[in-house]
Amino acid sequence: RSWLASRGWAVLSGAAGFWASRATRAPGGGYRFTHVTGPDEENPNVDGEVYTQVAARTTLLGAAAAARVLHRGAPARWTRIARGLRVPVKRGVNPEFDGYRGQLVKQADVTLLGYPWGFRSSAAVERADLAFYVPRTDPGGPSMSDAVNSIESVGLDPRGCQAFVYTERSYQPFIRDVFHQFSETRTGGAFTFMTGIGGFLQEFLYGYSGLRWQGSSVHLAPALSGPITGVTLRDLHWRGRVFTVAVRRSAATVTLQSGAAMPVATPSGRATARLGHPLRIATLRRPNAHAGSGDPLLCGDARASSTAPGAPALAAVDGSEATDWQPAKLPATLTAPLRRPRPISRI
DSSP: HIIIIIIIIIHHHHHHHHHHHEEEEEETTTTTSSSBOOSTTOOBBBOOOHHHHHHHHHHHHHHHHHHHHOOOOOOOHHHHHHHOOOOOOOOTBSSTTTTTOOBBBSOSGGGGTTTTTOOSHHHHHHHHHHHHHGGBBTTTTTTTTTHHHHHHHHHSSSOOOOHHHHHHHGGGGGGSSSSOEEEEEEEEEEEEEEHHHHHHOOOOOISSSSSSEEOOOEEOOOOOOTTOOOEEEEEEEEETEEEEEESSEEEEEEEEEEHEEEEEHHHHEEEOOOOOOOEEEOOOOTTOOOOOOOOOTTTTEEEEEBTTBOOOGGGGGSTTTOOOOOOOSSSEEEOOOOOSOOOOOOO
């Protein structure tokens, strides 16, 4: 509270004041921001840009919450505007801005609503946003988009393995030297591109672990995808505690290294990690969880005669229409073996 009063409040209240000053009434009710350029720089100067709407909404509500903690007055319009900021759903997806017609986008924009903002119109809309915007994202664009797609995919599809395909897409086309440094785009751009590197690291910190930092608990929703057999996050710090999270195919283990008992929120409920008593959490799914899917090839051992960087054979059978296998040279073959003989009804 001391830090919030002396340092944080000035930033939060200033940001909230800015957003409140820019909000205008939207046609049909609510609020919106006009003349905005969001993360998608190829579509500048638009109205109702949804990434901006959600960013402003989160900031306004956060500032109002901070005011309550500090027992300070905050303009009532902060909360009123936040609750009136529109995030529409049309034809099952969140349109990027007013009048968006499906044109090419430069990089992740709408797909950033689920992560990092934690905003979800619904799980179905979030899945539809990925399927809709991934094929419309500039294929030569910045390297951080597929890191977001990977993190989003981990918890959205209980059977597919596209999260791992997005992981491969997020780094393979962009590595440029023996030190595994990232370029901004497939053809060059900024080098070394720290945003791409940061996105790649977050796939393991916040994707396969499902880790989210909350005020009252640490949230974990561990899951693995594709051939990944485990991810271990060491020396994590939260409110005076130090802990390790080890995610394996059947379960994740939370080991408290120091500090008081730690509350942990999981998809199955709340639990507590204590010193000397590791906490086990079931993973959301096992890799290659094809049973009962109706797709005998889903996440199977697909092989190809050649693959382009970021377009592996697994992409042909990962359960997502937004990813695809691409050969590096022609002629090319793709082989996806059936696990047992069965008649083929549809391809």
